[in-house]
Amino acid sequence: MNQAFLRETEAFLHEQIPLTRAMAVRVASWDGDELHLTAPLEPNHNHLGTAFGGSLSALATLAGYSLVWLLLGHRDAHIVIRGSSMRYRRPVRGELHAICRRPDQADWAAFSAQFARTGKAALSLQVSIIEDSVVCVEFAGDFVAFA
Amino acid sequence: MNQAFLRETEAFLHEQIPLTRAMAVRVASWDGDELHLTAPLEPNHNHLGTAFGGSLSALATLAGYSLVWLLLGHRDAHIVIRGSSMRYRRPVRGELHAICRRPDQADWAAFSAQFARTGKAALSLQVSIIEDSVVCVEFAGDFVAFA
Secondary structure: OOHHHHHHHHHHHHHHOHHHHHOOOEEEEEOOOEEEEEEOOHHHEOOOOOEOHHHHHHHHHHHHHHHHHHHHOOOOOEEEEEEEEEEEOOOOOOOEEEEEEOOOHHHHHHHHHHHHHHOEEEEEEEEEEEEOOEEEEEEEEEEEEEO | OOHHHHHHHHHHHHHHOHHHHHOOOEEEEEOOOEEEEEEOOHHHEOOOOOEOHHHHHHHHHHHHHHHHHHHHOOOOOEEEEEEEEEEEOOOOOOOEEEEEEOOOHHHHHHHHHHHHHHOEEEEEEEEEEEEOOEEEEEEEEEEEEEO
16 A cells, blocks of 8 residues: 555544554554554553553554454444453563454455445454564454444 | 542653553542542544543553552562453443452452562452443453562
8 A cells, every 4th residue: 555545544543543643653554464553662661661551452452443444445434342352472672563464355255245234243353463573462352343 | 548649649650651641541549449540531532432442441451550559569569461351341432430449358368478479470350441330341451560
């Protein structure tokens, strides 16, 4: 995706969800398969100088939301989160990187069909927080979209 | 607890974890049993005008951290979160209120004994996000403290 689209998506998030501005979230890339969000450590550190668990969960939640928005291709859909779990495996010491991959073809087809038919559908997504190619935090979330 | 102590705890959080300042988190009360944190909706809303899931998870995580700090009675302990789960039951439409109760006596005694003996101990905590006396979000987190 081109830079203008990424900056526009980022501006949309910053406008709609002010915490993303405070976190200085950036939409680093989106290739149609994988969404990559980042946030600098500075506004997101904790008392130990590593990434605050709350910032990590917020960034992962946002990555899931954003992926559903991007896949649906229209921002008028209402997307909510129903549940999530986080596994913190190791501290994040630098910039926060959240990667959310699109669901596999069968899951996405089932979601799309139900969304088109009933105007409401649920989707489970995984997000990884990565540092130096190592997974530091795993997130799983259940999202629901309403037309 | 007196107001000076609550304001001091709040200042500590704002200083150590800058996101809590952006969220305008307040330590509303702590009576030795129950910790009550709040945050206004304004900096914490989402694209639907209700509380952002990321703000709710950050506030719940912070309530758990803070309870461990307050119970341990010294802020030099390193506290980390290992895992958490959130169940979003209904949207939060106004101010965010997170309530974390101290663990029961047996769990706290086991935690304290292990912390004193080994300098490391784990504790599971529940946090509820409440609005108009109704539980909107349930959080469960596993925290580990290091001396």
